[in-house]
Amino acid sequence: MTISLAIFYYIYLILVIIYLFYTFSNIYHLVRFGFISIGNITLIFFYLAVSILILTISWRYIGQIDWRQTISLIPQFQF
Amino acid sequence: MLHFNIPNGEKGEKVILLLRRHPFIILVRTISWAVIALLPLIFYLLFGNVIAGFFIAEAFYPILILFTSIYYLYIWLFMFAGFIDYYLDAWIVTNKRIINIEQKGLFNRVISEQRLYRIQDVTSELKGLFPTFLNFGDIYIQTAGEAERFIFKQVPDPYRVVKKITLLVEENKKFHNLMMTEDKITV
Numbered sequence: 001m002t003i004s005l006a007i008f009y010y011i012y013l014i015l016v017i018i019y020l021f022y023t024f025s026n027i028y029h030l031v032r033f034g035f036i037s038i039g040n041i042t043l044i045f046f047y048l049a050v051s052i053l054i055l056t057i058s059w060r061y062i063g064q065i066d067w068r069q070t071i072s073l074i075p076q077f078q079f
Numbered sequence: 080m081l082h083f084n085i086p087n088g089e090k091g092e093k094v095i096l097l098l099r100r101h102p103f104i105i106l107v108r109t110i111s112w113a114v115i116a117l118l119p120l121i122f123y124l125l126f127g128n129v130i131a132g133f134f135i136a137e138a139f140y141p142i143l144i145l146f147t148s149i150y151y152l153y154i155w156l157f158m159f160a161g162f163i164d165y166y167l168d169a170w171i172v173t174n175k176r177i178i179n180i181e182q183k184g185l186f187n188r189v190i191s192e193q194r195l196y197r198i199q200d201v202t203s204e205l206k207g208l209f210p211t212f213l214n215f216g217d218i219y220i221q222t223a224g225e226a227e228r229f230i231f232k233q234v235p236d237p238y239r240v241v242k243k244i245t246l247l248v249e250e251n252k253k254f255h256n257l258m259m260t261e262d263k264i265t266v
Binding site: 016019022061 | 185
């Protein structure tokens with residue numbers, strides 16, 4: 001029995017979408033209930049910069065993988 | 080005077096104290112997340128070769144990449160959420176009332192307030208090693224006819240804050256009694 005490696009990729013994309021949703025919610029809270037100050041704006045930009053950095057580095061590796069390949073769930077033994 | 084947007088601010092109301100938890104609390108949280116961020120690296124250095132043997136070779140690398148990416152994205156997200164939780168939990172003391180703002184999770188925000196003249200008792204508690212050395216603790220505020228107490232959690236310099244609130248309460252009670260007397264005379 002084999003499954004497509006792309007399934008893991010789609011799960012990853014869903015988790016990234018959830019991440020983006022929570023990122024938006026966090027920033028919204030900080031802007032709405034916090035106070036617009038230089039410290040706050042710097043913090044938001046720093047958070048976004050690190051997020052973009054993680055996603056960019058990830059994408060460099062993810063882009064190199066062939067997601068069309070399949071993997072076997074049952075171990076195949078060779079005699 | 081502190082410049083701060085008071086929820087439902089009244090005419091002539093001034094912010095006397097704006098309190099948050101002691102910075103040590105956010106420092107501990109940040110260090111905890113940093114340690115969690117380092118765990119996979121330590122784990123990989125110690126058991127990398129052993130674990131690789133358990134995975135199907137062709138699937139191991141892509142899954143590892145996806146897992147690592149998600150792991151660090153979410154640690155970063157939780158660190159940020161932790162900071163927001165710290166930052167948005169605030170206790171404000173004005174010349175008229177005390178306001179308790181608590182961010183309980185991302186979509187749950189509680190704001191409660193109490194008039195200064197209704198305050199009956201203010202107590203501070205400094206318990207534990209770090210609170211004693213770094214001078215932070217809880218402040219309990221008991222109001223008239225209210226079963227529930229206001230709690231200022233892990234705020235810096237609790238003794239000074241209690242002293243300040245007590246002084247404000249006394250002043251406010253005098254002013255309130257004066258106003259009540261004037262009202263009676265007018266009636």
